[in-house]
Amino acid sequence: ETAVFQTPNYHVTQVGNEVSFNCKQTLGHDTMYWYKQDSKKLLKIMFSYNNKQLIVNETVPRRFSPQSSDKAHLNLRIKSVEPEDSAVYLCASSRDFYEQYFGPGTRLTVL
Amino acid sequence: TQTVSQSDAHVTVFEGDSVELRCNYSYGGSIYLSWYIQHHGRGLQFLLKYYSGNPVVQGVNGFEAEFSKSDSSFHLRKASVHWSDSAVYFCAVIIYGGSGNKLIFGTGTLLSVKP
Numbered sequence A: 001e002t003a004v005f006q007t008p009n010y011h012v013t014q015v016g017n018e019v020s021f022n023c024k025q026t027l028g029h030d031t032m033y034w035y036k037q038d039s040k041k042l043l044k045i046m047f048s049y050n051n052k053q054l055i056v057n058e059t060v061p062r063r064f065s066p067q068s069s070d071k072a073h074l075n076l077r078i079k080s081v082e083p084e085d086s087a088v089y090l091c092a093s094s095r096d097f098y099e100q101y102f103g104p105g106t107r108l109t110v111l
Numbered sequence B: 001t002q003t004v005s006q007s008d009a010h011v012t013v014f015e016g017d018s019v020e021l022r023c024n025y026s027y028g029g030s031i032y033l034s035w036y037i038q039h040h041g042r043g044l045q046f047l048l049k050y051y052s053g054n055p056v057v058q059g060v061n062g063f064e065a066e067f068s069k070s071d072s073s074f075h076l077r078k079a080s081v082h083w084s085d086s087a088v089y090f091c092a093v094i095i096y097g098g099s100g101n102k103l104i105f106g107t108g109t110l111l112s113v114k115p
Helices: none
Strands: A004-007 A010-013 A019-025 A031-037 A043-050 A053-057 A064-070 A073-078 A087-094 A106-110 B010-014 B019-021 B033-038 B044-050 B056-058 B064-068 B073-078 B087-095 B102-105 B109-114
Touching: A004 A087, A010 A019, A019 A031, A019 A087, A019 A106, A031 A073, A043 A064, A043 A073, A043 B102, A073 A087, B010 B019, B019 B109, B033 B064, B033 B073, B044 B056, B044 B064, B044 B073, B073 B087
Parallel strands: A010 A106, B010 B109
Antiparallel strands: A004 A019, A019 A073, A031 A043, A031 A087, A043 A053, A064 A073, A087 A106, B019 B073, B033 B044, B033 B087, B056 B064, B064 B073, B087 B102, B087 B109
8 A cells, every 4th residue: 555655657857957756645754755776776865854854964966955845745856967867766754764664766767 | 884785686486485585784883674675666665673672573474584693684584485575675774873863775685486
């Protein structure tokens, strides 16, 4: 049963464009996350938000920025995409950090 | 610093076989370990966790894992696999830091179950 929703499922764009991915969770969790999964399935955390406060900010490029309107939503914006941004972006949420619930992911392809 | 490693990139078994997926960690303080499963084209799903107490923990769908401090391991096991268990399995460890806690994932093990 899906409780973390991500849109779009896929996105193809060209270098230099701006993209935005949406994530919504209906679990009532306080913390949400964005992960990047590369073509080798390696997972790296990018951001996490707790009650609209950024609590973890990995050393990701400045063109990436998380945006949250409330604790149920955490969007990801990429200002000017580059080829190395091609990956699957996974959104997750948790109540107590230890058990995280993931969305299906958004696959980004940068041409 | 805590890290986690999964030495097997790909494991292939037949339906009904038992399987063990290996995970080793480097100890740097309080330990929290978990396993996640990712079916093709989908997000990760939590399987089980260990923080303290009984070193053998039970998860969903017949999976269990055993924590060993002496071996620095947290291997995942299942007595009899089903074709639907084919997926990538990730071991994860929590890193506690001043900038916030982080869940660090291993490189994953692809489990292929043949009929």
